[in-house]
Amino acid sequence: MNITTERLSKRFRREWIFRNVDLTMQAGNSYTFVGPNGSGKSTLLQTLIGVLPASEGTIRYSLEEKPVEVDDWYRYLVMAAPYLELIEELTLLELLTFHQAFKPFKNQLTPDQLCELMLLSHARHKEIKAFSSGMKQRVKLGLAFYSEAAIVILDEPTSNLDKQGVAWYRERVRLLSDQLLLIGSNQPEEYDFCPNVIDISRWK
């Protein structure tokens, strides 16, 4: 899956967050958007996946050179971000089983196996609402790492993670090799492996 933007621009009221973004992002590559707080990293990521409408310009998704309709983009995406919620009433196992029904896991992993990979086997029968913020972040990242999806979006991926969690993230994120990976970050340890680091301030 490739994403191409042409003159992509976004404004909130009178404030332009970014203007004239021309980018081609290709499957098998990773791209990190960096910039100070409030510079527009999350806004750009959310615009790229169609959650926020662009103010000007175009975004095209293509799969093996064929265009993908905007209504189908969500099928190809998985995203982890601090502002996205999990279903709090479900236990971890129930959540993974529910998720798997519409987006299967890689290598036919089972929900139980995924709990192990997230280092959360001990909590598989616990409701998500009883999880700590770091445990919730691990679940979000686990879903992003192990779901079958052509595009993986990680916004502030290590927020709330402890040292062990950061090490786990750093090890797993490097294994995403054939997908298109987009990261929004201010922490070099989240993207120091990434060859394409783009300062979003250039589009102000």
Ligand SMILES: Nc1ncnc2c1ncn2[C@@H]1O[C@H](COP(=O)(O)OP(=O)(O)OP(=O)(O)O)[C@@H](O)[C@H]1O
């Ligand atoms: N719904 C909204 N309405 C108006 N302004 C908004 C809205 N959402 C974001 N903004 C503004 O857009 C700008 C970019 O915000 P954004 O959250 O994208 O930045 P960021 O680079 O991800 O920041 P951080 O590093 O703090 O996460 C900020 O000035 C923010 O106040």
